[in-house]
Amino acid sequence: MVCWGGRFVGHPRRYNMPLKLQLYHTQGVPNEGVYKAIIKIGGIDFHVIVDTCSSDLVVRGHCCSRTQLHDVGSWPLGHGTATGEQSVVVYGSQTNRIAWYKDEMDMVPDATDAGTYHPVSFGVIVSSKSHRVQGLVMPARSILGLFARQGTRCCGHGILDDESFVKQIFGKQGYFRNPVYSLCIDRTGGTAELILGGLHEGIKGWVPLVSAIEYPMLEDCPHCMIRIRRASVVAHDGTSLLNFPFVLARFDTGNTWLSLPRSAYQRYSCITRDQGFAGLRLELDNSLVLFLPAFLFSASVAEAQATGFGALAEDTTLEDTLMVIGNSAMKGMTVACNLATAELGFGGVFTMVNDGKTVGPYPFVGASMV
Numbered sequence: 001m002v003c004w005g006g007r008f009v010g011h012p013r014r015y016n017m018p019l020k021l022q023l024y025h026t027q028g029v030p031n032e033g034v035y036k037a038i039i040k041i042g043g044i045d046f047h048v049i050v051d052t053c054s055s056d057l058v059v060r061g062h063c064c065s066r067t068q069l070h071d072v073g074s075w076p077l078g079h080g081t082a083t084g085e086q087s088v089v090v091y092g093s094q095t096n097r098i099a100w101y102k103d104e105m106d107m108v109p110d111a112t113d114a115g116t117y118h119p120v121s122f123g124v125i126v127s128s129k130s131h132r133v134q135g136l137v138m139p140a141r142s143i144l145g146l147f148a149r150q151g152t153r154c155c156g157h158g159i160l161d162d163e164s165f166v167k168q169i170f171g172k173q174g175y176f177r178n179p180v181y182s183l184c185i186d187r188t189g190g191t192a193e194l195i196l197g198g199l200h201e202g203i204k205g206w207v208p209l210v211s212a213i214e215y216p217m218l219e220d221c222p223h224c225m226i227r228i229r230r231a232s233v234v235a236h237d238g239t240s241l242l243n244f245p246f247v248l249a250r251f252d253t254g255n256t257w258l259s260l261p262r263s264a265y266q267r268y269s270c271i272t273r274d275q276g277f278a279g280l281r282l283e284l285d286n287s288l289v290l291f292l293p294a295f296l297f298s299a300s301v302a303e304a305q306a307t308g309f310g311a312l313a314e315d316t317t318l319e320d321t322l323m324v325i326g327n328s329a330m331k332g333m334t335v336a337c338n339l340a341t342a343e344l345g346f347g348g349v350f351t352m353v354n355d356g357k358t359v360g361p362y363p364f365v366g367a368s369m370v
Contacts, residue, residue: 018178018198019107023050025190033256035185035192035327036072037144041122042081042103046142047072050194051254052183052335053224054145055164057105057122058089058098064125064140073142075101075124089123091254096140098123107175107196118175120168143254146181147224148339169196170339182336183253187349189331200334202347205288209342210248224337225250226344230283231323234291241277247323249282251335251344255326258297262320283354284346290333291350297329 026032034049046059062074077099085100105120128140148166170179176197184200185192193200210227228247232240247261279293336345 019176019196021107021194021196023192023194025192027190032141033328035253037107037194039144040106041075041120042079042105044075045073048142048144049254050146050183050192051143051252052146052337053250053252053254054091054143055147055166056089056145057120057143057165058096058145059122059124059142060140061099061124061126064128077124077126079103083121086126087123091143095129096123096125097127099126100124118169120165121163122165146337166339179339180336181339182334182345184334184348185327185330185332187332189328199336199345200347202334203336203345204347204351205284205286205353206338206341206343206345207285207288209344215248224344225322227285228282228323229285230281232281232283234278234281236278240281246321247282248321249323249325251325251330253327253330255324256328257324257326258292258329259322259324259326261323287354288346289352289354290346291352292325292329293350296331 021037023035023037025035034051036047037050038045038047040046041059048057048059060074061077063077064074079101081101081103083100083102087098087100089096089098100121100123102119102121105118105122107118125140145165148164148170167174169175178197180197180199182195182199182203183192184195207226210225225248228244228249231244231247233242235241244261277294279291279296282290282292284290332349333351334345334347336347337343338345
């Protein structure tokens with residue numbers, strides 16, 4: 001037994017094999033539309049948003065406003081494992097004041113080998129200044145971040161050289177020996193599976209994350225971004241209605257909507273699935289091609305227009321070149337991350353490798369999710 005954090009606990013857990021977690025979608029819950037996992041921290045169950053563009057583990061404190069829909073675990077402030085440190089964490093236009101703690105975490109709360117643990121540092125939301133979406137205040141929510149803070153110069157050389165939560169579980173003393181993870185969202189969008197320390201089958205290709213060495217405008221932007229060589233709005237006959245010669249994009253499961261670059265948003269902000277186009281064709285590095293069918297995101301873009309949601313507010317310097325792909329546009333897709341090599345991998349029904357021979361209508365135009 002080990003005495004840690006003021007009490008006796010069991011033996012540290014280390015997974016030699018990948019860990020599969022089943023996620024559920026908060027469909028029907030106002031201002032959510034995200035995928036959540038259930039983990040245990042200090043003996044308390046938390047329903048946490050799985051966020052591929054956050055770096056930390058942050059949970060709600062018991063002082064935060066609570067509703068029946070969002071009452072999914074809260075941390076007792078004043079707990080003996082507080083470190084005494086405080087900071088501010090910003091998610092979009094929501095600003096949270098955070099108190100930092102250390103305690104034992106179990107990512108399989110119903111495991112038979114009870115008493116195993118992993119010590120982690122995590123933030124507890126002490127107060128939250130929220131923005132409004134569709135006239136309602138966004139509540140403080142617990143978040144499990146999966147992207148190690150990128151810094152400014154480290155992409156392409158691994159991204160585990162910081163003190164983020166991701167390093168705590170994927171670093172040398174962490175849960176997993178293999179610093180990779182993979183998220184697969186089913187075709188209906190109702191559920192998803194997250195593999196930590198391993199990958200789903202069917203990854204068709206990998207592309208590098210970009211860095212401030214290539215693009216100085218990213219100097220102060222820690223998000224996980226890739227380069228889209230060409231983005232096209234594709235008609236049902238396969239022709240391109242609108243082309244973007246260069247776009248940066250991030251795949252953000254903590255975000256529901258698809259956010260287009262400003263020029264595209266101004267032209268297609270009223271997109272609906274019957275307005276004469278089939279979807280978006282994204283040509284990535286290494287000849288990888290993604291197709292986002294219009295029926296996956298058309299409603300979200302129209303809904304976004306009602307709230308003034310074009311380019312994201314926190315990325316105003318990138319609004320002409322940034323596309324944010326939320327989970328509503330990722331149904332049927334697998335997105336993987338190799339933290340050691342700083343690459344994203346893609347698979348699923350709308351992913352292909354361009355062999356240079358494709359002519360005529362785009363192969364996925366008219367494809368169905370069922």
